[in-house]
Amino acid sequence: MQTAPSSAQEPALAQPAPIRRLLSLDALRGFDMFWIMGGEEIFHVLARTTGWAWAVLMADQFTHVAWNGYRPYDNIFPLFLFLAGVSTPYSLGSRLARGHNRAALARKVIQRGLILVLLGVIYNNGLFVKPFAELRFPSVLGRIGLAGMFAQLIYLYVRNERSRYALFAGILLGYWAWLVLIPVPGAGAAGSLTMEGSWVGYVDRLLVPGRLHKGIHDPEGLLSTLPAIGTAMLGIFAGTLLHRRDVSDRFKLQWLVLAGVVCLALGWLWNLVFPVNKNLWTSSFVLVAGGWSFLMLALFYWIIDIQDSRRWAFFFVVIGTNSILIYLAGEVIDFEHAAHYLFGGLLAFFSEPVRALGGVLAFLAVKWGFLYVLYRQKLFLRV
Template identity: 65%
Template sequence: MTTSHSPAEPAIAQPAPVKRLLSLDTLRGFDMFWIMGGEEIFHALAKTTGWAWAIVVADQFSHPDWNGFRAYDLIFPLFMFMAGVSTPFSVGSRLDKGVDKTEIARKIISRGLVLVLLGIIYNNGLFTKAIHDMRFPSVLGRIGLAGMFAQLIYLYARPRTQYIWFAGLLLGYWALMMLVPVPGCGAGVLTMECNLASYIDRLVVPGHLYKTIHDPEGLFSTIPAIGNTLLGIFAGSFLQKQGKTGNQKALQLLGAGAVFVLLGWLWNFVFPINKNLWTSSFMLLTGGLSLLLLSVFYWIIDVKGIKRWTFFFTVIGMNSILIYLAGEFIDFGYAARFFFGGLLKLSSSEVVHEVGGALAFIAVEWAFLYILYKKKVFLRV
């Protein structure tokens, strides 16, 4: 892990800014905005006003208990998808320069393992704990492992074989989940207690699982998550191609996204959409929505050249992993109260206090990222 002082070429396999796609940086920043506190604005509005629309929106910024889908479920797979989109530009450019595949593979693997380690630190802190008290699965770990395998497939497999891998991972996971019996439960049971993914995680993952009997970032359910990064790789490779106009690319991405969304909803009837299990239908749905968002951002920013609004999100997108980690080690809430607490106390309105507090928190985080941006300091893994 290094801290870069130059915004030049992204590190190998790093989901970092791609200079030719401002839309990718902007979309990544838009995605991370909700993680760094954007959703709290609507939760605060719903809590303090009782407005029906605010309650509906706030509900979308929560996860369903088990089966189903809400907008908040898209944030994680969208980030993985964007890591894939950047791969043909970062890894592909090194291949074009004649860099040995073995060297690239080593960097891909080392980055994946570093993200796993950072995820363990994020979960458990820097202080040593007993193994049985630690949680090993993590968001960063899934990003690292899924990205690593997807990028190795991109590195060593021909495009046609990559598509076979994509279909095989989704169909294979479905077959295993539905056909392999779990002791004491039988086959095809998809409850938290009885599904195959949770059972395997309980057998092989050290430490404890997030929900004791299940972990939403478990090892086995990482298999279909590779598909999100692979789909991003397909989209990035498509955007690299010559011979099509920007309008044509945006329209075809939009159409592909709609098809994947439809396929995901259809598959839902036999393999329910479930983020906890990262079911194949969930992968297709989130992959399709990711394609839809990329097509819109790409058309507005890179094709039509409407860029002035992007700066706010680009500053976030340039240091996306850093701001995710920083929240565990920097008390942004304290800084927000220090700088804005007096101003908020001038009003007796609960709405001002709650919503203003959420906005102040985001403002402090963004200012922190802006300082790093101006100094050209970007976290590279």
């Protein structure tokens, strides 16, 4: 951890913070991270303790689809990767404009990507040595590191924007063709998209060392990292638009909304022949998740940066400026114990539903308070 003396400090690439800060980006990242750090438990607790129909419905939306399909909770991870892409034109683009060496920037991108892979392995397995066969190497941080790294390298070396769009389309179409048109050895005819019979699981079992999260398949495995590069590239396209100074805010907003609607339409149309599937990170899933990410970014950009309504966003900004740290901190800090120590006596006077809900809110309050202290001290984890 290091001290960030001023807002002019150059941002990290893996968890970016633009030099000219786009507040909506930090707020949306914080909004996304709020659910990862435990916010979804609010609905799960209400559903369990009250049985209210609306709480049960919301709790269901905050679970992952078992295989094919989509729920809002499935968008949390790709949104985080999308936002890492949004900041790339602010960080890398600004450095290139100041004359930084392209190869030196590429080395930093690769270094930070590999550090995130290492942090992901530590997050999965802890700091203590385990037998090699019990280690899980794929991870959420690893996917962010690798997919973000390759997307940023494309940004650095593919200078023509149209060529980037063509490469994005090529990645999605190539992944579709690989999974649907090429038979998996020993699995019969081509086109099997099951956990057991898809190319994704086959490559994981063949090449990924250690254990897989689901035994025969890993949702953050090797092959499905390829279309995840497309998710980060969608963010780069959005960031390139927002970084432009020759167009109005209204123009940017209109194109963000249009991009979101087009991605959603194409994604659900493709779903008819290539199902939306987060576990496989299918090309249709990239478009559906990207469509919602565009629309959420448009909403936050309109409210915060265009309408200048900012005070409400502070809660999420505090989370968003240290999102990687709070993701990792839960592995070494017992926030639940701290919440019980601080609030357990007070909650004991209430009924079970209130105690359960209060416990979740206390847990979130302790986490947010921890981040607020770091924010006030200008302490941020930079990878």
